[in-house]
Structures are given as C-alpha cells and as structure tokens.
Amino acid sequence: MGEPTIVIEKNIPVPMRDGVVLYADVYRPAAAGRHPVILQRTPYDKSLTSIGMLMLDVIRTAGEGYAVVIQDSRGRYTSEGTFYTFRDDVNDGYDTVEWCAVQPWSDGQVGMYGASYVGATQWLAAITTPPHLKAIFPLITASHYHEGWAYQGGAFALGFNESWTMTSLAPDTYQRLAQTMPDAAEDMGKMVAGIDDMCHWFHHLPLKDFPLFGQAAGYFYDWLAHPDDDEYWAAWNIEAQHHTVTVPACNVGGWYDIFLGGTIRNYLGMRERGGSPDARQGQKLIVGPWHHTLPLNNVVGEVNYGLASTSLAVDLDGLHLKWFDYWLKGKQNGLLEEPPVRIFVMGENAWRTEDEWPLARTQYTPYYFHSQGDAKSLRGNGSLSPEQPDSEPADVYVSDPRNPVPTRGGGLCCWPAAVPGGAFDQRPVEERPDVLVYTTPVLEHAVEVTGPISVQLYAAS
Numbered sequence: 001m002g003e004p005t006i007v008i009e010k011n012i013p014v015p016m017r018d019g020v021v022l023y024a025d026v027y028r029p030a031a032a033g034r035h036p037v038i039l040q041r042t043p044y045d046k047s048l049t050s051i052g053m054l055m056l057d058v059i060r061t062a063g064e065g066y067a068v069v070i071q072d073s074r075g076r077y078t079s080e081g082t083f084y085t086f087r088d089d090v091n092d093g094y095d096t097v098e099w100c101a102v103q104p105w106s107d108g109q110v111g112m113y114g115a116s117y118v119g120a121t122q123w124l125a126a127i128t129t130p131p132h133l134k135a136i137f138p139l140i141t142a143s144h145y146h147e148g149w150a151y152q153g154g155a156f157a158l159g160f161n162e163s164w165t166m167t168s169l170a171p172d173t174y175q176r177l178a179q180t181m182p183d184a185a186e187d188m189g190k191m192v193a194g195i196d197d198m199c200h201w202f203h204h205l206p207l208k209d210f211p212l213f214g215q216a217a218g219y220f221y222d223w224l225a226h227p228d229d230d231e232y233w234a235a236w237n238i239e240a241q242h243h244t245v246t247v248p249a250c251n252v253g254g255w256y257d258i259f260l261g262g263t264i265r266n267y268l269g270m271r272e273r274g275g276s277p278d279a280r281q282g283q284k285l286i287v288g289p290w291h292h293t294l295p296l297n298n299v300v301g302e303v304n305y306g307l308a309s310t311s312l313a314v315d316l317d318g319l320h321l322k323w324f325d326y327w328l329k330g331k332q333n334g335l336l337e338e339p340p341v342r343i344f345v346m347g348e349n350a351w352r353t354e355d356e357w358p359l360a361r362t363q364y365t366p367y368y369f370h371s372q373g374d375a376k377s378l379r380g381n382g383s384l385s386p387e388q389p390d391s392e393p394a395d396v397y398v399s400d401p402r403n404p405v406p407t408r409g410g411g412l413c414c415w416p417a418a419v420p421g422g423a424f425d426q427r428p429v430e431e432r433p434d435v436l437v438y439t440t441p442v443l444e445h446a447v448e449v450t451g452p453i454s455v456q457l458y459a460a461s
Contacts, residue, residue: 093125301422
C-alpha cells in the first residue's frame, strides 16, 4: 500500500475568547504544506459527515488540496458550553474562522459551507467580518431568524419550531442534562415518545406551557415571548447587516424549502448592499424544485420532476469546489463569467440560467378575487380574473380553532412523517367549508409563473 493522501484528526480543541473549548474534526492533505480551509460549524454532530456529503464530499475535497474543518457548535455533542440558538454563533464563528487561518496546515484563506442552521452559522460569522473569511456557500437557510424562521407571516411557525426542536436539538441537550439532573432522562423519554405522536402535540395549548422541552430548549419559550421583531432578534437580523458582509455567497434554495424567501432576500440584499465589490458582484443564486431535507430526491411531494432535478444532476459537490477554487485558490475557472442565477423551471422540468432576479422580462399581471358571496370550498362560486370587480358581496366562513385547516405540502420542515413538504394536490383541503377558493378558468395555453407573488387581502373577524 502507498502512503496515505489524507490525514484525519478527530476532536481537535478550538478555544473561544471566553475560554470555552469547542471541538473539531480536520480532514486535510497528508502532503506537507499549507492549504485553504473550508469550515462547517454544526449543531447536528460533526461525526455525521454523511449528511455533509449530500453537499460536499469531505474526502474528495481534502484530496483536491483543501483542509476541511467540521466543528460541533457550542454546547453540542463534543463541544463545551451551553447551546442557545444563534446567540453564540456570532463570536464563536469569528473565533473559529481566525483559528483556522493560523493553523500550521492553513494558508490563511478560509471559506464556509453547509445547509439550514449550518447556513445560519455562516451568515452569523460573516456579519462580524473575520479578516480571513473569503467566501461562503449557504444552502437552504434564512435571512432573519424572527420573520422567516421562528415566525412566518407574523405567526409562530409551530410545526417547524416543535418538530425541529424535538428531532434535531433537544435529544442531545437532554443527554447532557441527564449527567447532572436525574429527571432529565425521564423527560427525554417523554419527548421521544412525543415524536411518534407529534400531530397530537401540535394541538397543545397554551404554547407557553408546552411540557416536552423544559430546560432542554429555553429558546423555544423565549421565541414565544418575543412575537414582535424587537431587540431580542436584532443581533441576528442578517438582512439588516448585509452591509457588514464583505464576502461573496453562493445562495442555494428550493422552491419548496421553508427558507426560500430568506435565501432570495440574502441574494438580493447582498447584490445591492454587500460590504465590498466582491460581495456585491460575486453573489450567486441556485434554486431547485427541492424541499428542505433531501435535494437528492427527484420526487418532491407527489410530483416527479425527473432525475435532472436532483442535486447530483447539477453536481452540487462540484459546484462547491469550483466556487472555492475561485475564491480561495484564485483559479480563473470562469466562475464570474457565468450568469449569476440558475433556476429549475417546474413543469418544463429543466434548468435555466438567468442574468438577474426577478427576471427583467417578467410581465406582472394583477388578478382579482370574485364571487357571488359564496367562495367556500372548491364547489363555491369564487373565481380569479384580470378583471376588476365592481360591487360584490363579501365571502364569509366559520373557522373552528379546534379543527384547524391542515397544511398539505408546501415549504415545510422538519418531520415529513407528520408534515411532509413539497407539491401536493390541494383538493382534499379545498373540499372543506372553512376554506375560500378562487380559481381561474381552465388555462388554454401554457403559462409560466416565475417570480415574486403578493396578495392584497382585506379580512375581518
């Protein structure tokens, strides 16, 4: 056998400014020399590299001449400290980037990558402007952690907040608490049992007394206590701090991802207000037909978009390498000559590049609600038309909070067994008498709908 080409170092201590030690695994070339570094900071267990390989194969990347550092976030798995969403990822992100830059195997050029919360750790580091951070590659993540994360349209994102906490965060925290608190093991057992009956717990009221998290997820109750976008959220408002970010970002989202709006807002905000020419001109946007969890799949909900729709088909791994080759190694590989936007057109089921977002050729067309006063269910007389209404009666329905209208597909996360995301036939929901339905006549020719959509709706209760 020949000499190994890759060195893997486990549980390397990384001290933070306050003395807390976080631990990281390092995958780097065995050959002597200094290499650019690609960093991932995760709350989901650094040893689960198979998750990261959906986006970036760490072995392949180390073989291409990079040092890959995967770190457990504060208070998670091997790292010291107490976990609290977002709060410590600001300073810890800065400190870890700068630690990476001064290691003997580092050439001082640092990039970051990862999806979802691991995308958030990139933005939270980037707003502090670490001198050695040169580029980021955030996938399926948000631009603000009030609206678009904890809240959606001003409403507490119950399905997401509960399922994400129960399945992804609280178990490790409970295991830590059980080392010093005997009751924590029993509490964890109750929560794990609750996962199997998650839809039941979605109905628990009042939310502030939700019994399954206790001391394992203090942030959940703090989020409930701060329904407005107040000072509690200010430090984590990425949109408001785009001007402080001086590095380019390749923003990847999914049409059925819960954070699509934030992904697009990050792209647009950085193009307009990024803190350097590279940050403004180097932004990229890629949107596939994916939901939050598996861009590997070509079936999203009830629709098969074809194998060309998957992240494997677009070589997401290779796109990472091309991105970091340009920004960290200085390779002139034509990256910036490519159009900045790449989208998957559903229905046509094909990828297309664009020069801007929203598309300059968009024909914005207003449609108006119409009815004869009974738009309840798909059997009602609600319609949608470019014609403005004159005088039409209001539509009235009875809402029962004890029998809420269910969500069927869409941009959801994080427990598909209870709340699957993606494209679903909405007729089972539209059959209900507490749903108003407004529909156009049958389309006589193909119509592409690509771009932002808004509604002006007047309602009273």
